[in-house]
Amino acid sequence: MALLDFGLDKLSTSLGLLVTFLAILLFRRRNQWRLPPGPAWIPLVGNIRELMSDPDLRIPLRRLQKKYGNIYTLYLGPIPTIVVCGYDAIREIFIKRGIEFSDRPAASLPVILFNGGKGITSVSGDIWKKQRKFILVTLRNFGFGRSKLEDKIQTEVKLFLSQIETLNQTPFKMMTPIQTGVGNVISHLVFGGHFIHNDSRFIQMMDGFESLLHYASNGSLVTFMPILRFFPGDFFGIKNIAKKMQVVKDFVNELIEEHVKKFDEGNIEDFIDAFISEMKKQNDGENNIFTKEYLAPIIMDLFIAGTETTSTTVTWASFYLATRPDIQSQIFEEIKAIVGIERLPSLQDMHSLVYTEAFIMEVLRMSNILIISVSHAPVTDVWIRGYHIPKGMQIFPDINSVLSDPAVWGDPQNFRPERFVSGEGSLLTPDEFIPFFTGRRNCLGESLARMELFLFISALVQRFEIMPPEGETLDIKDVDGIFGGTHAPKPFYIRAISRQAKEMN
Numbered sequence: 269m270a271l272l273d274f275g276l277d278k279l280s281t282s283l284g285l286l287v288t289f290l291a292i293l294l295f296r297r298r299n300q301w302r303l304p305p306g307p308a309w310i311p312l313v314g315n316i317r318e319l320m321s322d323p324d325l326r327i328p329l330r331r332l333q334k335k336y337g338n339i340y341t342l343y344l345g346p347i348p349t350i351v352v353c354g355y356d357a358i359r360e361i362f363i364k365r366g367i368e369f370s371d372r373p374a375a376s377l378p379v380i381l382f383n384g385g386k387g388i389t390s391v392s393g394d395i396w397k398k399q400r401k402f403i404l405v406t407l408r409n410f411g412f413g414r415s416k417l418e419d420k421i422q423t424e425v426k427l428f429l430s431q432i433e434t435l436n437q438t439p440f441k442m443m444t445p446i447q448t449g450v451g452n453v454i455s456h457l458v459f460g461g462h463f464i465h466n467d468s469r470f471i472q473m474m475d476g477f478e479s480l481l482h483y484a485s486n487g488s489l490v491t492f493m494p495i496l497r498f499f500p501g502d503f504f505g506i507k508n509i510a511k512k513m514q515v516v517k518d519f520v521n522e523l524i525e526e527h528v529k530k531f532d533e534g535n536i537e538d539f540i541d542a543f544i545s546e547m548k549k550q551n552d553g554e555n556n557i558f559t560k561e562y563l564a565p566i567i568m569d570l571f572i573a574g575t576e577t578t579s580t581t582v583t584w585a586s587f588y589l590a591t592r593p594d595i596q597s598q599i600f601e602e603i604k605a606i607v608g609i610e611r612l613p614s615l616q617d618m619h620s621l622v623y624t625e626a627f628i629m630e631v632l633r634m635s636n637i638l639i640i641s642v643s644h645a646p647v648t649d650v651w652i653r654g655y656h657i658p659k660g661m662q663i664f665p666d667i668n669s670v671l672s673d674p675a676v677w678g679d680p681q682n683f684r685p686e687r688f689v690s691g692e693g694s695l696l697t698p699d700e701f702i703p704f705f706t707g708r709r710n711c712l713g714e715s716l717a718r719m720e721l722f723l724f725i726s727a728l729v730q731r732f733e734i735m736p737p738e739g740e741t742l743d744i745k746d747v748d749g750i751f752g753g754t755h756a757p758k759p760f761y762i763r764a765i766s767r768q769a770k771e772m773n
């Protein structure tokens with residue numbers, strides 16, 4: 269660990285100098301660009317004051333959009349950042365001109381510090397294209413988005429239900445059982461197996477990812493002023509996260525080595541096997557991106573992107589179930605009428621359970637867990653609506669400006685699943701429904717997430733009635749408002765009453 273601390277200190281100092289140098293360079297070059305308008309900014313601090321003016325990031329974002337329009341410039345510390353709001357501008361930039369805006373900025377995520385800029389989420393250009401194609405094809409072969417994967421998800425759904433059953437109505441936080449459930453679905457795909465619920469390595473891995481994600485997006489000063497991560501000592505807890513991530517990396521590397529030892533070309537069982545097989549085929553010399561050094565960061569990215577997001581969404585769903593018994597009973601009645609209560613809902617039922625799906629979509633819209641998505645960057649210097657934006661500049665798609673737009677939804681502040689149901693009773697998916705974003709760099713795991721959300725949530729409502737703890741009430745103002753980039757609820761407790769036991773009493 270001492271070595272790690274020393275390495276990180278050296279890295280911090282060099283990166284700190286580099287960032288300061290870049291900031292000066294940016295300051296000089298900014299006059300050559302023609303950036304969209306934005307609030308006045310203070311050198312090095314930028315517009316942090318505006319962004320931190322309310323603990324709910326959505327408030328300053330909406331205020332800035334109103335004042336400066338749908339494309340404006342903000343300074344995150346010294347870094348100029350373009351914010352794109354509203355569906356029209358998002359469609360124009362990320363769909364119609366998606367190829368031009370498919371890179372990531374060089375320092376978009378603190379994750380880069382820990383994976384050396386590899387993986388899938390933070391890479392750009394040819395590496396991104398090749399890796400994304402390989403990941404999608406491989407995961408599709410393992411049933412991503414098709415019913416082949418359903419059995420594995422259902423195994424986890426059953427374990428999740430039995431874990432809740434054993435709680436026997438004791439109040440619990442949904443995040444714990446659901447994180448294990450969806451984390452294990454990724455484990456099936458990546459490692460070809462799952463962890464038992466109290467496996468310490470699994471717990472450590474999830475803890476590492478959670479800390480990293482919260483550091484990257486907890487609305488702290490560091491999120492908006494990345495330069496602060498080079499602050500001496502461990503004021504912002506970065507070294508602590510680096511230690512946790514080292515444990516995760518060691519564990520992932522251990523699993524890779526196990527796979528390398530037992531590799532059998534005729535028996536490709538999971539993502540690691542498929543990657544090793546590709547490693548053996550590739551012969552690109554120095555440009556080879558199918559090496560063990562690339563594999564571990566991809567695995568970590570798949571876990572980070574695929575676990576926390578889905579678990580947070582199910583946790584939000586449990587909040588809306590507990591606070592809206594009217595909606596919960598409508599979902600249950602639909603499941604009872606179409607699926608019954610003997611077997612679990614399956615993917616074949618997905619299209620018939622329209623209200624259940626509409627509920628899930630409304631949870632995704634309201635919870636909007638990635639309010640400013642993940643930052644993009646232009647692949648070359650570009651012009652947008654008369655503005656000149658240089659290659660590599662950070663661009664945030666403001667998803668929240670679309671999912672909460674009164675011109676699109678009428679009453680965006682109300683939780684109303686019916687908005688996704690047509691007069692004829694079929695499911696409506698407006699173009700503006702973009703919780704997974706859109707265009708070429710949209711969420712790679714959307715189909716898996718939609719399968720998981722449906723199978724876990726419908727089974728939960730079929731088997732249990734979700735309520736606040738006895739004698740307590742839950743209110744949105746008590747749970748809403750922890751976020752920078754990620755919108756997770758503050759921890760809250762719920763109770764699950766077995767419907768079967770209730771009927772027998």
Ligand code: HEM
Binds near residue numbers: 573
């Ligand atoms: C409710 C669940 C989820 C939500 C709301 C969500 C949302 C998003 C969003 C908004 C992005 C950023 C797109 C952009 O760059 O603009 C993203 C990227 C990504 N997501 Fe998801 N996601 C979810 C679940 C998953 C799952 C289950 C996986 C599983 C593998 C996954 C893997 C990824 C990856 C790898 C990326 C980066 C793609 C790239 O850079 O090319 N996500 N997701």
